[in-house]
Amino acid sequence: MTHSVEYDVVVVGAGPVGENVADRAAAAGLSVAVVESELVGGECSYWACMPSKALLRPGLARADARRLPGLRDAVQRPLDAEAVLGRRDSFTSHWKDDGQVGWLESVGVTLVRGHGRLDGPRRVAVTGGPDGDTVLTARHAVALCTGTRAVLPELPGMATADPWTSREATSAKQVPGRLAVVGGGVVGVEMATAWQALGSQVTLLVRGDGLLPRMEPFAGELLTAALTDAGASVRTGVSVTALDRPGPGSPVTLTLDDGGSVEADEVLFATGRAPRTGDLGLETVGLQPGSWLTVDDSCLVEGTDWLYAVGDVNHRALLTHQGKYQARIAGAAIGARADGAAPLDTAAWGPHAATADHAAVPQVVFTDPEIAAVGLTLAEAEATGRRVRAVDYDLASVSGASLYGDDYKGRARMVVDLEREILLGVTFAGPGVGELLHSATVAVAAEVPIARLWHAVPAYPTISEVWLRLLETYRG
CATH class of the missing domain: 3.30.390.30 (FAD/NAD-linked reductase, C-terminal dimerisation domain)
Structure with a gap:
């Protein structure tokens, strides 16, 4: 039996962005429900920011120590991979979300487990949860905070190659002997750095002319030199055209468009992200399923007065800290619009405008x-x-x-x-x-x-x- 519950605000997605929208809306005195089908805390907590930086930090600390006489000789031994992976696991709370659930409860937000999708204006239908099917109705706003997913290119042999995406790269339980990394963006270079330091022989395959193409050219040049000095192979101007893994546990062979090939024990594709909007019921409110959602500076979806898209799904700045910034802006805007008496200030750099998305987006790439x-x-x-x-x-x-x-x-x-x-x-x-x-x-x-x-x-x-x-x- 489906039951219905009404809240002021319904948030779909309980990653850092959804958590912050819920927190700000609750702080404005609104009743809030958050819908989550996986772990509360989202991609950043379990498969991205936290585990990746936990994997990177020991290698970076060792690199710094090797630059100092008096320490250099003391840190020549390989990293203790088991200890590094164990520390990584602790930062993900061993992929359990009890602490994050407790935080939601502490700020007065209701968690609804299950898959949420729009079911018309201001309605979210939740299925597959432990409490059965539920329809949540929002008096004021629905916020979609579902983030992105990794995109795998359509290549011959991909279906049986068992490739890594960013999730497998940050949660792997053992160090691969040889790792091929396809893609020269942030995920690619960070994971190449981490696993090279942990003992993998890394080959980085980049379709373009260099690493980190969206940053100043000298950044990619310095990083290429450093990765090469560390023992990685960086190959630019090449594309993967096919993969072949004969069976589970076998090496995978990557065929390249220059006629060459690379053999590896694991292959990571870090070749882009797509919005998690394919099964969100966007068609029930006149929007295109699977699309990025266009918003104004308060993160209100264009053409609506109740639907917000916050974080990666709006394609403004695909970074956790920027999504949390948008969430603070959107939460405040939702509160002001719900109040009615409170004026909305969407002027540049105002409290209800995510102006930094256009002019001041910060990013750190945690490489050496x-x-x-x-x-x-x-x-x-x-x-x-x-x-x-x-x-x-x-x-x-x-x-x-x-x-x-x-x-x-x-x-x-x-x-x-x-x-x-x-x-x-x-x-x-x-x-x-x-x-x-x-x-x-x-x-x-x-x-x-x-x-x-x-x-x-x-x-x-x-x-x-x-x-x-x-x-x-x-x-x-």
Whole structure:
């Protein structure tokens, strides 16, 4: 028997984005139900951010130690893979979501287990849950926070090749002897870094000209050199045309379009993501199943006054922290619209506008070297028609970098809007630069004038002194 329940807000998807929408809506005094078919905490908690960074951290720490006399000789042994994988498992709570469920309960949000799909305006039908079928009706809003899934290309032999996607790459129980990684984006380079450090012989196959094509070119160049020095094989300008795995447990052979081939024990395809909207009932409200959902800056789906799409499903910025930012904006907007008396402020940088999605998206790639970037690259800034200038500096010339480790290699770039003399983007590449990023994010998001940045004095001797060097280079 199907039973019906009414709430102010119904959220479909209990990953970090859905959790934050629910939290903000509940904080506004609204009743909220969250529907989840898998683990509360979502992709980030169990198959992406947390397990991947847990896998990466030991290798990065060892790389840093090897840059220092007095430590170098002490860290030549291989990593203890069992210990690394065990620590990874602890960060995923061994793929149990009790803690996340408890948090939802603590903020007054109701969890409904099962598969949720739209069943007309403001209605979500839930099936397959432990409590039977349920129809949830939303008085004010439904928020779709279902994220994305990995996309596998249609290739001969794919069906029997048993390839890894990002999920298998972050949850694998043993280290493959040989790992082929197809794709040179963030997932590809991070997993290549992690498994190479754990003992795999990694071959990275990239269709384009280089790694990290959406970032400044020097980032991919530095990373290619470092991966090669670490023992990985990086091959660019090649595509996989077929796969052959004779049987379970057998090696897989990848045929390449240049006539060559690669044999590996496992193959990871990190070749893109698609929205989890194929079975969400979008057709019941006049939307195309399987599509990305177009939203305004409050994350309201275009053409509706009640449906929100928050996080990866709207294709604005496929990053957990950016999805959580959107969730805070959307939750506040839902609360304001439900109140009626509260004015909605959707002006740029206002409380109900996810403006940073356009102008100040930060990202760290946790490789060796780390890559940290916010805002526009030089090419993106030039494409806007503005008069811009790139200012570059060799990070190895900064005293703090020299102290960080011998033979430090890195680079920094800031992209300056010459008319307004503000920063449009900043990129750092080098060991330990991830923690520099928030200073750059503040400068870009707040549009801090360069004249004022001159008075932001970096502590000596830290890597952040690169800010002073960039400003000196700009001033000449």
